[in-house]
Amino acid sequence: MIPIVRTYTVRVTLWIRYSLLRLGLFGAIFALLLILQLAWWVAALVATIVAFTLSYIFFYRFRNEVAGDLQARLNKPKKLDPDSQSEDGLASPDEGSTKS
Numbered sequence: 374m375i376p377i378v379r380t381y382t383v384r385v386t387l388w389i390r391y392s393l394l395r396l397g398l399f400g401a402i403f404a405l406l407l408i409l410q411l412a413w414w415v416a417a418l419v420a421t422i423v424a425f426t427l428s429y430i431f432f433y434r435f436r437n438e439v440a441g442d443l444q445a446r447l448n449k450p451k452k453l454d455p456d457s458q459s460e461d462g463l464a465s466p467d468e469g470s471t472k473s
Contacts, residue, residue: 399424
């Protein structure tokens with residue numbers, strides 16, 4: 374049970390680390406632009422564009438790790454518990470039909 378929990382926290386930590394890195398970059402640029410006396414909406418727009426560009430160029434390793442984790446989660450076969458399997462076996466195939 375412990376390896377499953379550890380793997381889960383490593384995955385979540387990866388997503389959180391990447392998200393916080395991008396958010397921190399945006400916040401730093403936004404704060405700098407506000408200090409430079411730009412209007413808040415202009416600062417937000419410029420900070421968004423600059424943060425996206427810098428994260429796209431320099432954080433490719435983190436982005437690839439997160440994308441690989443997402444791909445692994447999507448390609449992982451789903452494990453059905455025995456109760457779900459028995460319920461699926463009891464459902465009739467014509468349950469959704471509209472016969473009168």
